[in-house]
Amino acid sequence: MHTNKMKNISELRQDIVSGDWVVIATGRGRRPDDFAKQTKPSKPTGIDTCPFEGLADNALYVSLKNSEIHSISKKSYSLLRRDWFLQIIPNKYPAFGKGLCSVVRKNGPYFEEDGVGFHDVVVTRDHNRSIALMKTEEVAMLIRAYRDRYLQLKDSDCVEYVSIFHNHGPEAGASIAHPHSQVVAIPVVPPTIRRSVDGSEKFYKKNKKCVHCVMVDFERKERERIVYENELFIAFAPYASRTAFEIRIFPKKHSALFETIHNSAVKDFADALRVSLLKLYKGLGNPSYNFFIHTSPAFDSRTFDHYHWHVEIFPKTGIWAGFELGTGIDISTVAPEKAAAFLRKIK
Ligand SMILES: [Zn+2]
Ligand SMILES: [Zn+2]
Structure with a gap:
């Protein structure tokens, strides 16, 4: 009742x-x-x-x-x-x-x-x-x-x-x-967070490394998908971008918890976020976008040190239509390498 x-x-x-x-x-x-x-x-x-x-x-x-x-x-x-x-x-x-x-x-x-x-x-x-x-x-x-x-x-x-x-x-x-x-x-704990925390944990158990650190290191070496970088933060188009011109921003130094960011690092994070959004603003003509912070939850007083907090920026370059809704598979119409090269050039 x-x-x-x-x-x-x-x-x-x-x-x-x-x-x-x-x-x-x-x-x-x-x-x-x-x-x-x-x-x-x-x-x-x-x-x-x-x-x-x-x-x-x-x-x-x-x-x-x-x-x-x-x-x-x-x-x-x-x-x-x-x-x-x-x-x-x-x-x-x-x-x-x-x-x-x-x-x-x-x-x-x-x-x-x-x-x-x-x-x-x-x-x-x-x-x-x-x-x-x-x-x-x-x-x-x-x-x-x-x-x-x-x-x-x-x-x-x-x-x-x-x-x-x-x-x-x-x-x-x-x-x-x-x-x-x-x-x-x-x-x-929201489903997307649960999934990424579980995924990071699985990778950590197998490889004894943070999966996000592995990605950041690879992107810094390869440089093909980097959009912007300063001393402490890196912004890149993810290899498996879910939408055209998606950008993720990571602290280069491993950290599971966003809330532990020091004032000294806030400036570099602010710079990376501002520059990434400015590049979208100039390059795509002020598109609509969503961004959000993903950070390790502190539920059940457990911590998830294998997680690595970051920001995901999704410009509205496409819409979730029948295929995406029906399968959960996103379609991005621009290769992340091309999107990053385009955004890199925008000053
Ligand atoms: Zn990490
Ligand atoms: Zn107002």
């Missing part, structure tokens, strides 16, 4: 064939007939109706233009309002929120649990300046905010994974044009 159906913000349901989880999030309260009218992504919001203009009263975290981070008090609010560069606020339409922690319910042959967690939005101030157009120091502030919020959320009860991602452009699902990233803390 399900008397509490959809009382919470969302519900996680498990596919009992694949073991994968899905979220049924009805927080936006859209009715089934709303979908019929919406065949194209909605027009991006203009600055006059933008919900991210101005410092929010419920900001959880604020960085100032001079990169100082301030704890928020009533006293400092007028200063923050004047000088803020970045704010983290709770998502108005969260996919995860309140509920019962880790209570798995049976529903016939199926399993479900409450979508417990946190869903934050990381907003930079300028409505029209995407990450590609920011200064390295500004991108570094964004990365420090990701890291700091990650550290606050990862030890919360119920949290098994914290996903940090950024959607840019309507085709990438950014319904609000104002640059914003999202930090979502969820009560299960």
Whole structure:
């Protein structure tokens, strides 16, 4: 009996064939007939109706233009309002929120649990300046905010994974044009993370090496797929790119946990991310894209030292159609070697 159906913000349901989880999030309260009218992504919001203009009263975290981070008090609010560069606020339409922690319910042959967690939005101030157009120091502030919020959320009860991602452009699902990233803390380890952690572990057991380090070393030697490189980070088009112009950014030195990144390394990471996005911006004419951080979860208080954190950038150069959905096999229409050579040249 399900008397509490959809009382919470969302519900996680498990596919009992694949073991994968899905979220049924009805927080936006859209009715089934709303979908019929919406065949194209909605027009991006203009600055006059933008919900991210101005410092929010419920900001959880604020960085100032001079990169100082301030704890928020009533006293400092007028200063923050004047000088803020970045704010983290709770998502108005969260996919995860309140509920019962880790209570798995049976529903016939199926399993479900409450979508417990946190869903934050990381907003930079300028409505029209995407990450590609920011200064390295500004991108570094964004990365420090990701890291700091990650550290606050990862030890919360119920949290098994914290996903940090950024959607840019309507085709990438950014319904609000104002640059914003999202930090979502969820009560299960997502299927893609589980698969890559398992894959890294298998490789490590067999070869006594980190599979990601092996890839980074090979790419640095071969140089065919490198897009950009600085002292501490490397960006390359993956050998098995899932989409044309996909880019992955790795710290060259092995590290399983994104959240352990030092301020001294943040600058090189920010530089690699900014340059990669700028190359896509210039080379492909400001395409829509998604990027996300993949890092080792810390679930069951186990650590996964064989994992190697990184960022994956997916420009929207193709869509998942029948073949991809039906088989799980992506089709990339440009060879990664050609894509990298093209992006390398763009200054
Ligand atoms: Zn705006
Ligand atoms: Zn490694």
